[in-house]
Amino acid sequence: MAEVETQTPDYQLRRWLNIRKLLERSGPFCHPDFEPSAEILDFIMNSCKVLIVGAGGLGCELLKDLALMGFKKLHVVDMDTIELSNLNRQFLFRRNDIGLSKAKCAVDFVNKRIPGCEAVAHHCPIQDLDEGFYRQFHIVVCGLDSIVARRWLNGMLVSLLQYNDDRSLDQSSVIPLVDGGTEGFKGNARVILPGMSACIECTLDLYPPQKTFPLCTIANTPRLPEHCVEYVKVLQWEKENPWGNVTPLDGDDPQHVAWVYEKAQERAMKYGITSVTYRLTQGVLKNIIPAVASTNAAIAATCATEVFKLASSCCVNMNNYMVLNMADGVYTYTFNAEKRTDCVTCSNTTKVMEVDHDVTLQTIYNKLCEDNAFLMKNPGITTVINGRNKTLYMPTVKSIEEKTRDNLKKKITELGLFNGAEILVADVTTPNTVTIKLKLLERIDVDL
Amino acid sequence: MASPSPKSPEQSEKNKQYDRQLRLWGDHGQTALENGHICLINATALGTEILKSIVLPGVGAITIVDHNIVSEEDIGSNFFLECSSKGQNRAAETLRLLLELNPAVQGHAVQEPTEQILQENPDFFKSFSVVVATSLGEKIIQDLAQHLWDINVPFMLCRSVGFLGSFRIQIKEHAIVETHPENEQIGLRLDIPFPALSEYLSNFNIDTVDLKDHGQIPWIVILYKAVQKWQLVNQNRWPMSRKEKNEIKEIIQSFIRKDENGIPIEEENFEEALRAVNTALIPTFLPVKIQELLYCSSATNLTKDSLPFWIMCSALRNFIESEGKSKLPLRGVIPDMTSSTEHYVKLQTMYRNQAAMEAEIVYRKVQEIVAQLHCESISEAEVKLFCRHSHDLHLIKGSNIAMEYQLGSNNVASYIARYLEEPDVMMVHYILLRAAEMFRSEHCRAPGEWEPEADIAKLKICVSKLLSDISCSPFSKDDHIHEMCRYGGTEIHSVSAFLGGCIAHEAIKIVTKQYNPVNNTFIYDGASTNTATFTF
Numbered sequence: 001m002a003e004v005e006t007q008t009p010d011y012q013l014r015r016w017l018n019i020r021k022l023l024e025r026s027g028p029f030c031h032p033d034f035e036p037s038a039e040i041l042d043f044i045m046n047s048c049k050v051l052i053v054g055a056g057g058l059g060c061e062l063l064k065d066l067a068l069m070g071f072k073k074l075h076v077v078d079m080d081t082i083e084l085s086n087l088n089r090q091f092l093f094r095r096n097d098i099g100l101s102k103a104k105c106a107v108d109f110v111n112k113r114i115p116g117c118e119a120v121a122h123h124c125p126i127q128d129l130d131e132g133f134y135r136q137f138h139i140v141v142c143g144l145d146s147i148v149a150r151r152w153l154n155g156m157l158v159s160l161l162q163y164n165d166d167r168s169l170d171q172s173s174v175i176p177l178v179d180g181g182t183e184g185f186k187g188n189a190r191v192i193l194p195g196m197s198a199c200i201e202c203t204l205d206l207y208p209p210q211k212t213f214p215l216c217t218i219a220n221t222p223r224l225p226e227h228c229v230e231y232v233k234v235l236q237w238e239k240e241n242p243w244g245n246v247t248p249l250d251g252d253d254p255q256h257v258a259w260v261y262e263k264a265q266e267r268a269m270k271y272g273i274t275s276v277t278y279r280l281t282q283g284v285l286k287n288i289i290p291a292v293a294s295t296n297a298a299i300a301a302t303c304a305t306e307v308f309k310l311a312s313s314c315c316v317n318m319n320n321y322m323v324l325n326m327a328d329g330v331y332t333y334t335f336n337a338e339k340r341t342d343c344v345t346c347s348n349t350t351k352v353m354e355v356d357h358d359v360t361l362q363t364i365y366n367k368l369c370e371d372n373a374f375l376m377k378n379p380g381i382t383t384v385i386n387g388r389n390k391t392l393y394m395p396t397v398k399s400i401e402e403k404t405r406d407n408l409k410k411k412i413t414e415l416g417l418f419n420g421a422e423i424l425v426a427d428v429t430t431p432n433t434v435t436i437k438l439k440l441l442e443r444i445d446v447d448l
Numbered sequence: 449m450a451s452p453s454p455k456s457p458e459q460s461e462k463n464k465q466y467d468r469q470l471r472l473w474g475d476h477g478q479t480a481l482e483n484g485h486i487c488l489i490n491a492t493a494l495g496t497e498i499l500k501s502i503v504l505p506g507v508g509a510i511t512i513v514d515h516n517i518v519s520e521e522d523i524g525s526n527f528f529l530e531c532s533s534k535g536q537n538r539a540a541e542t543l544r545l546l547l548e549l550n551p552a553v554q555g556h557a558v559q560e561p562t563e564q565i566l567q568e569n570p571d572f573f574k575s576f577s578v579v580v581a582t583s584l585g586e587k588i589i590q591d592l593a594q595h596l597w598d599i600n601v602p603f604m605l606c607r608s609v610g611f612l613g614s615f616r617i618q619i620k621e622h623a624i625v626e627t628h629p630e631n632e633q634i635g636l637r638l639d640i641p642f643p644a645l646s647e648y649l650s651n652f653n654i655d656t657v658d659l660k661d662h663g664q665i666p667w668i669v670i671l672y673k674a675v676q677k678w679q680l681v682n683q684n685r686w687p688m689s690r691k692e693k694n695e696i697k698e699i700i701q702s703f704i705r706k707d708e709n710g711i712p713i714e715e716e717n718f719e720e721a722l723r724a725v726n727t728a729l730i731p732t733f734l735p736v737k738i739q740e741l742l743y744c745s746s747a748t749n750l751t752k753d754s755l756p757f758w759i760m761c762s763a764l765r766n767f768i769e770s771e772g773k774s775k776l777p778l779r780g781v782i783p784d785m786t787s788s789t790e791h792y793v794k795l796q797t798m799y800r801n802q803a804a805m806e807a808e809i810v811y812r813k814v815q816e817i818v819a820q821l822h823c824e825s826i827s828e829a830e831v832k833l834f835c836r837h838s839h840d841l842h843l844i845k846g847s848n849i850a851m852e853y854q855l856g857s858n859n860v861a862s863y864i865a866r867y868l869e870e871p872d873v874m875m876v877h878y879i880l881l882r883a884a885e886m887f888r889s890e891h892c893r894a895p896g897e898w899e900p901e902a903d904i905a906k907l908k909i910c911v912s913k914l915l916s917d918i919s920c921s922p923f924s925k926d927d928h929i930h931e932m933c934r935y936g937g938t939e940i941h942s943v944s945a946f947l948g949g950c951i952a953h954e955a956i957k958i959v960t961k962q963y964n965p966v967n968n969t970f971i972y973d974g975a976s977t978n979t980a981t982f983t984f
Contacts (some may be wrong), residue, residue: 011888015524022610025900027934028927031973064527068493068941084464087505091549115531142685148603184472184955185963221664223792234453254459272793278459283471290471294499304942305974315611318977327628329966330950332979366721403665 058143061300092414251286497948514539610935763813874980894937
């Protein structure tokens with residue numbers, strides 16, 4: 001169909017009249033820097049590059065929302081493929097798409113539905129993309145389902161920050177991160193200005209710890225149906241599964257799940273426990289979080305509104321963390337999450353770890369995992385001695401893990417570390433190595 | 449070695465697709481949803497965003513009423529329209545694209561104006577579980593609201609303009625059995641143990657238990673024993689005050705065994721008992737809210753047309769007055785606790801059996817009432833569910849939207865006036881949304897649609913008139929009036945998407961009768977990221 005409007009610049013098309021009223025008119029509540037003009041929509045459409053991380057429940061909604069708010073230069077990254085259980089909320093996918101890349105299907109759908117939109121898909125993990133990739137974006141918005149991935153992304157954006165000679169932040173290097181998360185009928189949305197406001201690491205304590213069952217309960221005194229499933233998963237699978245003892249348990253394989261279900265039922269029966277169901281079994285194995293379309297829609301929309309405000313300055317952003325609960329009525333609460341001056345990731349200061357002088361490497365490893373300041377998953381620790389790299393402990397590569405395991409028992413002073421020495425730590429939660437200065441404490445009796 | 453092909457059946461396709469939501473409202477909730485039929489009036493961006501999140505989870509059917517023709521601006525903000533939709537009927541086009549989301553959903557498009565339907569075929573609305581409307585004019589709002597109130601069909605009136613939005617739920621009466629409260633009351637009946645529990649607790653001698661089994665005693669037993677010991681020197685009273693509860697804690701501490709060096713052994717079950725003192729010792733009681741429910745006229749004056757909820761309330765009241773001895777039926781679940789499997793399963797079974805017995809009594813009473821009234825029977829499963837959640841029953845008695853439009857309505861006026869003074873300007877937004885509606889009705893356009901500055905004065909007049917109509921004193925919120933004119937009646941997709949998600953959610957709550965709905969007006973301001981709930 002021949003469009004008369006092809007002569008008109010895209011941002012002047014009638015279809016965008018709604019958005020244009022917000023951008024070409026001033027009002028009493030606008031951002032102080034806001035200057036209404038047609039150029040803003042031009043910027044949004046033709047220059048503003050936005051990265052959408054995740055093409056699942058939140059990602060699909062985000063892509064739709066941003067495309068309908070005028071954004072054209074959208075990139076979507078997601079490593080997953082489409083499953084049947086996604087279809088109750090990930091509305092850009094159909095039954096025929098099962099098995100295909102989420103990112104690719106999502107951009108194809110939206111580009112077709114909203115002409116002019118030029119969304120680009122990246123079917124890969126976020127960790128496969130480098131600094132050069134992330135640096136090109138004006139804004140990053142994410143709808144991830146993993147805290148580890150969020151921390152990684154957060155770390156990446158922080159690593160792109162530039163500081164002036166006087167240690168002040170070069171604000172032009174700040175790439176805002178809008179982050180959303182949902183779980184059942186609850187969700188949250190936040191606006192992060194890396195280096196300026198609270199980042200993901202600053203507020204790690206907002207994430208509740210994952211519930212786990214003690215091993216002795218699972219092995220000796222099961223009481224709940226979940227205990228029975230965990231027993232099969234943790235103890236029985238390796239020894240008894242019919243696919244071979246090196247086969248990992250795959251919660252997505254219905255045959256695996258059915259086998260676990262049967263065994264869990266047997267155990268439950270032995271102990272007089274009821275209510276082991278297939279649904280419960282799969283929920284425990286895959287750590288399934290309930291999800292519906294409506295919560296995802298609301299949180300994604302909140303994020304999209306904030307992205308729009310960042311790109312256009314037409315309004316002041318949320319300051320800076322919103323919590324949503326739709327279980328009892330609809331309740332939201334917005335508060336200002338505070339940036340930590342000693343944040344390991346975003347404070348531009350030397351990280352220091354204080355330990356007693358006679359501790360072993362194991363103590364340092366434990367601190368890296370358990371201290372609220374670090375909360376790492378499986379850190380690899382190296383140092384530099386006499387100009388040469390020395391691996392102290394590397395759990396992620398099997399051969400090196402075996403060779404360096406004994407170091408954990410040794411005193412750090414035996415390994416060449418001293419007061420003021422620096423260790424270099426790598427972990428899944430951060431894209432770059434973290435440098436930590438050690439401060440060794442002597443136990444001295446002081447007469448005051 | 450077990451064979452790889454299990455005897456147990458895999459999930460059905462439907463269960464797989466809906467797995468993530470079934471974990472929230474269960475199979476019975478899904479069935480209720482699949483029996484639901486939602487009517488949308490006006491397939492604006494807000495309208496289709498609402499339906500999206502109802503179609504995806506598998507509502508039975510949707511009907512879209514919209515006589516409008518698709519315009520360019522519509523396409524710009526509505527995901528469920530394509531370029532080729534321009535010039536066609538909006539109901540038909542949006543229906544086509546919405547139904548693609550879920551082939552299991554039935555859909556109908558009605559291309560008539562609502563005014564006409566209301567005039568010529570008002571019974572049309574009787575077949576719906578919920579009617580949702582967007583972009584309605586002042587007059588039709590009142591007529592439609594009154595009609596839906598009269599025929600007892602839940603109604604959701606929705607608005608989205610600029611960064612502002614609202615929805616208002618009008619529902620005469622809505623009873624919820626499964627409210628899914630965040631913190632469920634765990635009634636353990638420790639103060640009035642039922643016979644089996646009493647016997648079990650008396651026969652349990654915690655003093656003679658081996659050390660290795662000492663750490664496996666459930667805290668319920670420990671707590672009970674501590675209370676019993678305390679009662680010996682306290683005239684068999686029940687510990688109530690903080691001082692008395694501390695004394696219980698001291699007794700529990702004294703139960704903890706010591707090792708050969710006299711150091712108390714750390715036992716998790718005793719820690720649990722100490723933590724439970726403050727909550728588990730609350731005497732079993734009948735919540736006032738529930739009592740009011742069971743004695744209200746709907747529960748005492750039953751007729752053949754009474755809803756199952758009220759019949760069950762009546763049976764429950766009967767139970768409380770006799771076998772229940774002023775207590776609600778036992779819930780029948782106990783929290784997980786450190787314990788040997790044997791003790792835990794025994795306790796759990798005891799509670800479960802007692803609960804089943806009490807539910808059975810209530811069920812018999814329900815059957816008697818049903819027989820007397822010659823009304824439809826109520827299943828045992830439904831009664832069991834009712835008994836299990838009897839502590840958290842919730843009833844919403846709604847109000848008619850028309851009342852907000854009545855001149856000189858004192859209650860509404862004083863309610864609004866109270867909130868207009870708040871620094872939190874959410875009630876001001878309500879007034880502005882209403883005033884904009886009035887403006888449109890008078891001037892046949894939105895305030896600021898063409899000339900924002902020129903319309904400010906006119907909108908201000910509407911605001912004053914509105915406030916005086918409902919006997920509120922005038923306010924000077926010129927900034928907000930200006931902002932509303934700035935919006936010029938636009939619909940911003942992300943704002944409508946947010947509201948759409950919330951409204952769909954509320955509709956699902958109404959249809960599944962689970963979780964408490966908003967009661968009854970929700971205001972959203974995307975500019976300040978603030979929301980508020982008002983009860984008109």
